[in-house]
Amino acid sequence: MEDLYQEQASFAGGVQPGTPVDRVPETAVASGINTAFRDIGSGLSLLGCRPGLTAVNTTALGVSVGGDPHLDFARLYTYDTGSTYTNYLAVVNRNGKLYYKNPNNTFTSELTLPAGWGYASGTKCFSAGDVPIDGAVFNNRLFLIKQSATRELRSFSGTTAVPWGLLPPSSAVVTDVGSGVNLPAGTYDVATTTYHSTTGAESNLSATTTVTITAGERIQIVITPTQAEASLYTHVRVYLRQQSTQSRFYLVSSLGTGGNITMPAYLSSTTVYVDLTQAQITAQTTQSPLGTENTPPPTDAKFVCVFGRRLLVADERNVYWSRQDKPDNFPPLNFEPIETGEGDTITAIYPFSDQVALVFTSTAIWGIFGNSPDTWTIKAIDHTIGCLSHLSLVEFDGKLGWWSDAYGPVVYDGNTITKLGERDLGRDLYTSALNLGRMSYSWAGHDAKYSRVLWAVPALGSSRNNRLLAYNYQVGRFESEQWDPMPAASLSMGYSSDDSLKLFLGSDKGHLFYFDETIRNDGVPSGTVTGTFTGAASISTISGTGFYTTGDGLTGRWVLILDTEQRPVAKVEIASNTSTTLTLATTLTTLQVGPTYTYYIGSPDLRLSTRAYDMGRTFFRKRFDRLYLHVSSPLNGAQAVYLTTQVNFETRGLVNATSLSLGGALWDATTSLWDSSLWVGTQNIKKRLPLFTPATNLQVTLYQSTTNQDVVLRTVGLLAGVQSDRNYA
Secondary structure, X not given: OOEEEEEEOOOOOEEOOOOOOOOOOOOEEEEEEOEEEEEEEOOEEEEEEOOEEEEOOOXXXXXXXXOOOOEEEEEEEEEEOOOOEEEEEEEEEOOOOEEEEOOOOOEOOOEOOOHHHOOOOOOOOOOOOOOOEEEEXXXXXXXXXXXXXXXXXXXXXXXXXXXXXXXXXXOEEXXXXXXXXXXXXXXXXXXEEEEEOOOOEEOOOOOOEEEEEOOOOEEEEEEOOOHHHHHHOOEEEEEEEEOOOOOOOEEOOOOOEOOEEEXXXXXXXXXXXXXXXXXXXXXXXXXXXXXXXXOOOOOOOOEEEEEOOEEEEEOOOEEEEOEOOEOOOOOOOOEEEOOOOOOOOEEEEEEOOOOEEEEEXXXXXXXXXXXXXXXXXXXXXXXXXXXXXXXXXXXXXXXXXXXXXXXXXXXXXXXXXXXHHHHHHOHHHHOOOEOHHHHHHOEEEEEHHHOEEEEXXXXXXXXXXXXXXXEEOOOOEEEEEEEOOOOOOEEEEXXXXXXXXXXXXXXXXXXXXXXEOOOOOEOOOOOOOEEEEEOOOOEEEEEOOOOOOOOOOOOOOEEEEEOOOOOEEEEEEEEEEOOOEEEEEEEEOOOOOOOEEEEEEOOOOEEEEEOOEOOOOOOOEEEEEEEEEEEEOXXXXXXXXXXXXXXXXXXXXXXXXXXXXXXXXXXXXXXXXXXXXXXXXXXXXXXXXXXEEEEOOEEEEEEEOOOOOOOEEEEEEEEEEEEEOOOOX
């Protein structure tokens, strides 16, 4: 009988769940749940446990009685204070409240709007509701749009709300009065604007008032603002045109400070007078806004981005652009319709480069090419690939990725669109396995330090983004088809307290976390993380001692249930807890009555299935004699790894739970797997496991379920003997 040996020492091919297990490439694995690339280098990579989650806040953010804790939006906002830069992470919950995470991982108080603005949301940033939000940072300001039925457009300068777009004064009264000294007799046109000193934004001119002055008269302007005007704007400006000598309006710079008249308080008035000499009239140089060039952004905008030193916004059919460096001013003619001929609507806009802005519809991609509206050209890039969620757009390594309608995750490099989902994941994963009705809420996040992109999507039957797909662009492959530490209501890159960039996850329970490569648990800072209980027909609570209770305790964390053979049989969310009782969000009714079950809170829950090894002899039956396994861990001590094998495409457990003690010299006299001490190096172990089973192919599955433990798969080897090419049905 011919002996065959096959070994896999690199897993740089990533996970290939859409490929038949016996056709998976030699450096890939068939499936990886909660796996991540480790020790990447020289075109090789290992696979091990994914990073854990470290909690930023222990109490749900901004939730009052009846409030919704979902952290639906997060965006990095670096603010220039004038003397330093502050790296905020703006976070909005579903109740409509906005907070900033400070660089030291504390939170600001709620950022509110002045009551006098008169917005439907009151003093909250937004109205409550399960509605997507978009945002951009430009000119040191944060711009946000909540896509409510009546759009909600907001702008902040640092922690201060400022209006996004200004309307002209509605109540300035202009008359000619006596007591004039200098103003030449004649006919004058007077108009006013509103102005905001923080943003430098100005409105269009108000309606023009024409007055005729005789000798000894002057012009009186009485400014009496509405409540909204008094709250929204800081100043009023007065513009004058002498009909006999001027074709344009000019700012009366002698009024107020440099022409800026402080906006009076609500229910108050300010009266100013124009009594200029002819020389002073001629010397005015600041021209008024021209026509409607300072019109506010369109009120039905849904999306926003920055391109060519302009703010771009889009509704479902049109793309609009602001004046250069003036994000408050959108001339009414500054728009282009995106007509696909298919009736689909705009779903996202994004600046791919200095020369190209991308406009996505549900089934196509269009490009705005050029760096100025005078030279822009708009043309289709692809008519077959669209975008399902503006929140799924993610820029990395000079490329842009998003979740498409037809192919799941895709990547564009400026020339070619690579269909990652079709290539690596299989069509079923991004079609029938997901809740397509909630894909417009799917998110993407970028972990630059580890060259990783995550897409958070809702699994079939769920409205929550409870499935995270991990793509590593250094390797160019998916390192996992599913991370499930907890549902991700939002994802964003941000700065942590150590000044490093990290990937943050906003949960739907109101807590913010960041992915932490130094831990292997999900949001459990301390306390008991494991124990046992006796199975029953219905399990709604788990009893123990020493559970973490600070703030909201373990709310929103997940508990993994293992059977007596240490196999995962259930994973359920924790609704609430005391120091002695976990209350489950879902009652367990599938456990057997009587057996002892083990639970782990915040488990890394690694589940890795190799390809089906056929030893290069597809049609020959083999006797698989030995399984060789080389694993390692950054942690010393027992690392409980459970192994099973599957033969001939059928699940069949052949190896029972195996505890691998990772350390220096290893003896295995009990099972006689090794006959002498073998030095394998610190935190490493090599195991030889007997199989002695006939099959044409064999697949290995590893589970690592223990909280705060880690494992890295380094090498898998199989020794087999060829028996026959006869079909043993």
